[in-house]
Amino acid sequence: MAGQSISEVYSDVCAQHQIKINPHVSEVLQKTKITENVTLNLCGSDRLRHIQRLNDDDVLALTKCLRDNTSVTGLDLRYNNITDEGAKHLADLLQEENSALNSLDLTFNDILTDGAEVLAKSLQGNSSLLSLRLSGNKIGNNGAMHLASMLQVNNTLQELQLADCDLATQSVIALIIVMKSNESLRSVDISRPLLFSHQEEWAVHLSETLVMNSSLVELHLGKMGLTDTGMERLTEGLQVNHSLRYLDLRCNRVTRDGARHLAEVLKKNPTLEVINLSANRIEDEGAAYLSEAVMSSGCVLRELSVCSNNIRTEGLLCLAQALKANNTPLTHIYIWGNHLEEPVCQAFKQLISSGRLLPEQTDVSAYEVDGHVFLAEVFNSLRRNFYGSEKRGDSLNAVMIHAVRHDAASLPPPPLPPPPPHIQQPLAPLQAC
Numbered sequence: 001m002a003g004q005s006i007s008e009v010y011s012d013v014c015a016q017h018q019i020k021i022n023p024h025v026s027e028v029l030q031k032t033k034i035t036e037n038v039t040l041n042l043c044g045s046d047r048l049r050h051i052q053r054l055n056d057d058d059v060l061a062l063t064k065c066l067r068d069n070t071s072v073t074g075l076d077l078r079y080n081n082i083t084d085e086g087a088k089h090l091a092d093l094l095q096e097e098n099s100a101l102n103s104l105d106l107t108f109n110d111i112l113t114d115g116a117e118v119l120a121k122s123l124q125g126n127s128s129l130l131s132l133r134l135s136g137n138k139i140g141n142n143g144a145m146h147l148a149s150m151l152q153v154n155n156t157l158q159e160l161q162l163a164d165c166d167l168a169t170q171s172v173i174a175l176i177i178v179m180k181s182n183e184s185l186r187s188v189d190i191s192r193p194l195l196f197s198h199q200e201e202w203a204v205h206l207s208e209t210l211v212m213n214s215s216l217v218e219l220h221l222g223k224m225g226l227t228d229t230g231m232e233r234l235t236e237g238l239q240v241n242h243s244l245r246y247l248d249l250r251c252n253r254v255t256r257d258g259a260r261h262l263a264e265v266l267k268k269n270p271t272l273e274v275i276n277l278s279a280n281r282i283e284d285e286g287a288a289y290l291s292e293a294v295m296s297s298g299c300v301l302r303e304l305s306v307c308s309n310n311i312r313t314e315g316l317l318c319l320a321q322a323l324k325a326n327n328t329p330l331t332h333i334y335i336w337g338n339h340l341e342e343p344v345c346q347a348f349k350q351l352i353s354s355g356r357l358l359p360e361q362t363d364v365s366a367y368e369v370d371g372h373v374f375l376a377e378v379f380n381s382l383r384r385n386f387y388g389s390e391k392r393g394d395s396l397n398a399v400m401i402h403a404v405r406h407d408a409a410s411l412p413p414p415p416l417p418p419p420p421p422h423i424q425q426p427l428a429p430l431q432a433c
Contacts, residue, residue: 006034006065006072013064022058024051029065039074039103044081053079059086063093066101074103078133082106087115091122099128107161108136116143120150123157131159131388135189144171151178151185159187159387163220167193169202176205180212187387189220191248203230210237210244218246218386222276231258238265238272245271246386250278250305259286263293266301273300276382278307278334287315291322294330302329305382307363308337313344320347323357332361336377340364345373 004012007029014021028042042062044053054062059082066072075090087106093099111119116139123129139147144167151157162175172193179185195202203226210216226234231254238244254262259282266272282290287306293299306319316338323330335348349366351357359365364375 005029006032006069009065010061013061017057017061017064019057019061022052022054022061025054025058025062034069034071036071037073038071039076040072041076042080043076043078045079053081054086055081056083056086056089060089063089066093067096068098070098070100073100074105075101076103076105077109078105078107080109082109082111084112084115084118087111088118091118094119094122094126094129099126102128103131104129105131105133106137107133111137111139113140113143113146115139117146120146123150124153126154127156129157132157133159133161134165135161135163135191136165138166140166141168141171144168145174148174148178151175151182155182155184158184160185161187161189161220163189163191163222165193169193169195169197172202173205176202176209179209179216183215185216187218187246187385188216189248191220191222191224193224195225198225200225200227200230200233203233207233207235207237210234210241213241214243216244218248219244220248222248222250222252224252226252226254226258228253228255228258228261232261235261235265238269242269242271246274247272248276249280250276252280254280254282254286256282256285256289258282260289263289266290266293266299267296268298270298270300274303274382274386275301276305277309278305278337278382280309282306282309282311282315284312284315284318287311288318291315291318294319294322294328295325297327300329303332303382304330305334306338307334311335311338313339313341316340316344317347320344320351323351331358332382333357334363334380334382336363340375342373345375348375349373 007026010026010029011021013019025042028040032038032040042054044051054077059077086109090104090106094101094104111134115137116134119132119134123132139162144162144165147160147162148171151160167175167190172190172195175188175190179188202224224230226249238247254277258280259277262275286309290304290306294301294304311319316335319333319335322328323333345366348357348362348364352359352362352366359378360380363378363380365378366373366375368374
C-alpha cells in the first residue's frame, strides 16, 4: 500500500473484503489532503444534500485503511448507522500500538451496551484518545458502568460526552465518584439521564467530587431534574472548587432560591466564567440575585444565559444595570424567552448601541416601529462547549427570524433603575422543560 493515496487504499480494502464502496466515504477521502493531524468529517447529516450514511461494513473498511496511518487523528462519525459491530471495529483500531486517533465522535448512532463495553475495554490500554463523544447512543446503565470502570485506569482521556444515553442513578453516581481520583478529564456531559429518585443523591456525590477534583473545566448537567435543594448541595462543592469554568444547568427545576445559592458562589469563585441557566424558573428575584453577584468584585462571570426563565421587566432591568456597570467582566448575555416589555427593549437597545453589549454576544436585536422599541430574536447562543471551543469555533450566528411586539402605548421608556431589593413572594408552579 506504500505510495497509494488513502482513497485508493479504501477502494482496495473494499474489493478485498467484498464491501460495496460508500460514495460519501470515497468523496471525503479524495477531497481530504492528508497532512499531519487530519480529522475525517464523515458526519451522516447534511442539510444541503443527501448522503449515504455509514454502516458497520463501511466502518470496517475505514478502520482497515487507518491501521498504519498516523496522519488521521480525528474521526467525526456523527449521525450514522453504526451499531455495536461497528464499535467493535473502532475498538480494534484503538487497540493498535501505533494508533494516532485522539478524537472520536460517535454522537447519535445506534451503539448499545455491548458497543460501549468493547470501546471501554479498548481504552483501558489506549494512551492516544483525548475525546470520546457518545451522546445519543442508548448505552444504558450497564454501558456507562463499563466506561466508569475504564476511567479508573485510563489517565489520558480528557473529554467524555454521555448526554441522552439513558444513564441510571447507579452509573451517574459511579461516573461522578470516579472523577474524584481521575486527574485527566477536563469536560464531562451526563445530561438527561433516566433518574427515578427525587432525592438527588447524585448532587451530594458531585458536591464531594468538586471539593476533591482540581482538573475538571467543563460540566454539563442539563435535564437532571435539579431542584433548589440539589443546587444548595452542589454549591457547597463549588464554593471550594477553583478549576471549573463552564457549568451547564439548562432545563432543570431551579427557582429563585437556587439562583441565590449560585449567586453566593459567583461572588467568591475565581474561575467560573460561563453559566447556562436556560429553561429554569428563576424569575425576577433570581435575576436580581445574579445581578448583584455579577457586580461584586469577586465575580469573574463572562457569559450567562437565562433564556426562558419567566423573568419580567424588573429582573431583566437588573441584569441590564449589572451589564452596564463598568467593573463587571460580563460580556455575553442571552435573554430570549422572557417577558420583553418596552422598558427592557429600551435598556438593551442602549447597551447594544453604546457598544457595551456587542450584537454577536447576545440573542436579541433592537428595532423601532412607530416610535416604540422592540426586540427581535437573533440566532446567537451561548457556546455549546468550553473545552477546545477556541479551536472548533462553536459560536452560532444567524439572522433575525422572530420578533416580539407589545402594546406599548401606555409604557413610557424609563431610564435604567438601580437593582431593587429582593422580594420574597410565593413561587409559581413549575413547568416541565
